[in-house]
Amino acid sequence: MVSFFRKKKPEPAPERRYSTEELAAAFPDAQVREPAPATPAAHPVVPNDAPATAERPAPPMSAPLPPDVVGAAMEAEAAGVPAAAPAPAPVPIPALAPRPAPSIPDFSKLQFRTPEQIAADTAANKAAWRERLGGTALARSIGSVFSRNPRLDDDLLDEIETALITADVGVTATTQLVESLRKRMKAREFADAQGLLTALRADLIAMLKPVAVPLEIDAGTQPFVLLTVGVNGVGKTTTIGKLAHRFKSEGRTLMLAAGDTFRAAAVAQLQAWGERNGVAVIAQGQNADAASVAYDAVQAAKARGIQVLIADTAGRLHTQQGLMAELGKIKRVIQKLDADAPHEVLLVIDGTTGQNALNQLRQFKAAVGVTGLVVTKLDGTAKGGVVFALAREFGIPIRFAGIGERPEDLRVFDAEAFVDALLPESLGSAPAPA
Ligand SMILES: Nc1nc2c(ncn2[C@@H]2O[C@H](COP(=O)(O)OP(=O)(O)OP(=O)(O)O)[C@@H](O)[C@H]2O)c(=O)[nH]1
Structure with a gap:
């Protein structure tokens, strides 16, 4: 009372x-x-x-x-x-x-994955990566040292060094890896060559883990604008088509902007991907102003309540100052409609490019502020080791990897699956480093 x-x-x-x-x-x-x-x-x-x-x-x-x-x-x-x-x-x-009864979620409708299902999905994912990368020159050059029964000595380290450099891992990243292994070998940390190779696998995975950060689409941002950039022919338009397939199957509403107004077939190529996935494409035709296409598209996506807008841009060499400046203009024009857009600037890098990819990233980062990477064509290259060099030097998230031309061949970048696809299968079953 x-x-x-x-x-x-x-x-x-x-x-x-x-x-x-x-x-x-x-x-x-x-x-x-x-x-x-x-x-x-x-x-x-x-x-x-x-x-x-x-x-x-x-x-x-x-x-x-x-x-x-x-x-x-x-x-x-x-x-x-x-x-x-x-x-x-x-x-x-x-x-x-009386206090109203609290509403209790219907747990029967929630889908929990059992540890067995998670393990099965992980195994299936690894198998897909191995299927696509296992036979490549990249896998052959790194896997070569693992496939025989080497002795634990300096020759083994030399062999590892050569394999990593051949795979375009880069001199700095390779030296760092090999010198760390050498120290640990001298400290008698490894019982045999197999122990050293297991440590190398763990080091390779650890190098990539910090950049294996998946793209998060913020549901509260509509439209979430994704701007794709990169040099000519790296696979931007194809990647956009694959992303459209992915986002559509996740149940998102999306729209594409045909901002590659330079290459004659680019608009038609994007429209074909749009038709295939049932996605609207905003286009103005060849030679139109790319910034104007992007502006129209953001406006249309806002008006229609679209969740994700993916904007294509023409391929340009990172050394072409005028064209690089145009990217800055596209960004500024989009920002008139949404100050935070683009919410992701995806630089598409051709995995067969090798060390030149480092220069590309440096220039695009300066021109437009890259927030994520897609490394394409890893299915047919000896040079995909550049992924390690990119990770080490820039630490920018690698969102996706292109491991083939089918829509489902654009994979969320998975450090462990990638490394294990390059190594003999027996090593890949070892537990992942923390
Ligand atoms: N094997 C393989 N081929 C790919 C992959 N991604 C793209 N391609 C191919 O690369 C070629 C070029 O792809 P596009 O998407 O046209 O490249 P782009 O960057 O849009 O080209 P530009 O507009 O000229 O700058 C096409 O033949 C694609 O099929 C991949 O992950 N693996």
């Missing part, structure tokens, strides 16, 4: 004070405060079908108590003595509406 009084903000303390005798006279037998018996409702009760709210509705206070009674009650409570009751009638206690 006293707690009920607390709900009323105390008025300024009244001048009048009750003596202990007056209080005792009002409550002759109240030495110990008992919980008050329930009193029938005297106020309108909140209907049961009132809108459910997180908070229980505050009881209505239609008959405010005189301030001096409230003040006395609070004082008396502080003194451990019951307060004097209001003279005419006991204060009616409003009945509380």
